[in-house]
Structure formats: structure tokens, C-alpha cells
Amino acid sequence: MKNANDDRHLRLQQQIIHYRSEAASCRQQIKQLEAELEKEKMRSAYLKEKLREAETVNAEMYKKKIAALERQLLLYEIALEEAEHRVSGPQQTTGADPAASVLALFHYSVMIPTHLDEEEIVVIGDFIIRNSGTAPLHHPVVCLRISPPKAAVLSGKIALPQSGRAAQEGLADSGAEGWTFIQENWREKVRQNGEYWIAPLHGVPIEPGEERRFSQFEIAVRPSGNVRSLTVDGFVYGAELPKGAAAANRIAVQW
Structure with missing residues (x-):
């Protein structure tokens, strides 16, 4: 107990x-x-x-x-x-006022390599701008936007803003339309949102019925595991088109 x-x-x-x-x-x-x-x-x-x-x-x-x-x-x-x-x-105007209007489009081809892990996809083409309006388009400016921004790099007959006059004239005399970046910090714009802002070297307006081309540009695409497609959109601006006009088509690549 x-x-x-x-x-x-x-x-x-x-x-x-x-x-x-x-x-x-x-x-x-x-x-x-x-x-x-x-x-x-x-x-x-x-x-x-x-x-x-x-x-x-x-x-x-x-x-x-x-x-x-x-x-x-x-x-x-x-x-x-x-x-x-x-x-x-x-x-003094009689009848309808002249108006600027553009038709822009991409003409391009895509070269896809056999081994995507070893080589780049290459897009070669022209960006064509046609003044389809009844008035000249002054100070034309083109914006080409790559999405996603870091998936590809665009190159072509583009003079750097700080390049000398001789270099710019040599580019313009090479047989194709010469272009230049309109911004000093163009690399930053490309890194941020994939936008390439360019303009013709010579500020000649595009008359009604005339064309202007950004010819023989190349886009080198770097395929990666998490990116399976690429798009490129084009826009045209000018003194008469401050809000811009989108291209009739776009570049679209999938792999």
C-alpha cells in the first residue's frame, strides 16, 4: 500500500x-x-x-x-x-485635304539549322514601307520590336548615331537604303524591350506611291530551353503619323 x-x-x-x-x-x-x-x-x-x-x-x-x-x-x-x-x-484647301497613309509589311525567309543546340536560326528579310496616301510622309521612323527581347539580335545596314559623316555616306552609297539609330542609348532600348528605332540616313520624304525599304536585315535567333517562339512587329511613324501605323504582317518563328 x-x-x-x-x-x-x-x-x-x-x-x-x-x-x-x-x-x-x-x-x-x-x-x-x-x-x-x-x-x-x-x-x-x-x-x-x-x-x-x-x-x-x-x-x-x-x-x-x-x-x-x-x-x-x-x-x-x-x-x-x-x-x-x-x-x-x-x-487654302479645295475639296479633301491630302493625307499621309502607309502600308508596311515584312518580306522574309527563315533558315532553321539541323542542330538547334549548335547553330542559330537566321531570319533574312526586308521591311517595306509604301506611302499609300495622297500627301508626302516627312521624317519617317521605323520601330522593329522583337519579343522576347533577349531571344534574338537584329543587324543590318544601320549606322551608329555617333559615327562620322564619311561612314554614314559610305553606307548610304553602298547601293541600299542607309539607316541609323535615332537614339544614343539604343542598346538600352534593345535590352529593355527589344525595340530597334531607326530612320533613313537622308531625311527625304516618302512621296505618295513611293516605297522605302530597310533591306537585307538579319535576325539571329538563339534557341533556348525555355523559349520556343519569336515574333517581330513593325511600326512606322512620321510627322504626319505621330501615333504610328502597324505593319500588315509580322515575323513569327517557332522551333
Whole structure:
């Protein structure tokens, strides 16, 4: 009987130790939660104070900047209207006004190698621009957009913006239409979104019924495991087409 009582007493002592340990753990957790709650209260008060500062100080500063920019924009718009009026001058029109319109398209071929893991896919072609309107297209600009941007590299008879006049004239005299990048940071545009912005070397307008070609360009495609297709879209802009016109077709390659 004594041994049974001793065993019961031992188990009770063990349970008491366990419960005390659990109680101590709970008290510790409560202290941690109370500390975190206090920290969150302080953080909330800090953020509220910063928000009040932003509303009272920064908001007023931004309002002044916006008002100044709006005034500057209005001045630019007025100056632009005056400049356009001086350039165009008074015009008399009879019947429908002449309008510029373009038809652009890709003419291309694709060469797919036998071993894609060793060689590149090559696209060779021309980008053809035809003025299908009744007015000249001044300052034509072409945008060729490769998607995905890092899947391929475009090359052709394109002069760099910083190249000398002799190099540009030599390119223009090579028998094909010479082109040049219109941006100094053209490599950055290519890396960011795969866009190649180019324009003819000589700023001759495209007359109604005439064509302009970006001839014999090449696109070297680097096949990879996670990329299985490539598209190239073309757009034409000009003084009379500020919003641009998309090409009638696109280059599409799958492998």
C-alpha cells in the first residue's frame, strides 16, 4: 500500500513540475506578446505622426510643384501652337485635304539549322514601307520590336548615331537604303524591350506611291530551353503619323 502511495505521489510531483513548466512557458509567451503589442503601438503612433507630417508639409510642396509644372506645360503648348502656325502658314484647301497613309509589311525567309543546340536560326528579310496616301510622309521612323527581347539580335545596314559623316555616306552609297539609330542609348532600348528605332540616313520624304525599304536585315535567333517562339512587329511613324501605323504582317518563328 505504501509503494502505491509513493508511486502516486511521484506522479503527482512529476505532473506539478510539468504544469509549472507549461505555466512558465505561457507566462513567457504572454510577456513576449505584450512586448510585441507595445512595439506595434509605438510603430503605429510613429507612422501616424509621419503621415500627418506628409499631409501638412509634403502635400503642400507637391501641390506647388504640380502647379508650376502645369504652368510650364501651358507655356510649352502655346509655344508649340505658335511654331506650328508659323511653319504651316495660312493654307487654302479645295475639296479633301491630302493625307499621309502607309502600308508596311515584312518580306522574309527563315533558315532553321539541323542542330538547334549548335547553330542559330537566321531570319533574312526586308521591311517595306509604301506611302499609300495622297500627301508626302516627312521624317519617317521605323520601330522593329522583337519579343522576347533577349531571344534574338537584329543587324543590318544601320549606322551608329555617333559615327562620322564619311561612314554614314559610305553606307548610304553602298547601293541600299542607309539607316541609323535615332537614339544614343539604343542598346538600352534593345535590352529593355527589344525595340530597334531607326530612320533613313537622308531625311527625304516618302512621296505618295513611293516605297522605302530597310533591306537585307538579319535576325539571329538563339534557341533556348525555355523559349520556343519569336515574333517581330513593325511600326512606322512620321510627322504626319505621330501615333504610328502597324505593319500588315509580322515575323513569327517557332522551333
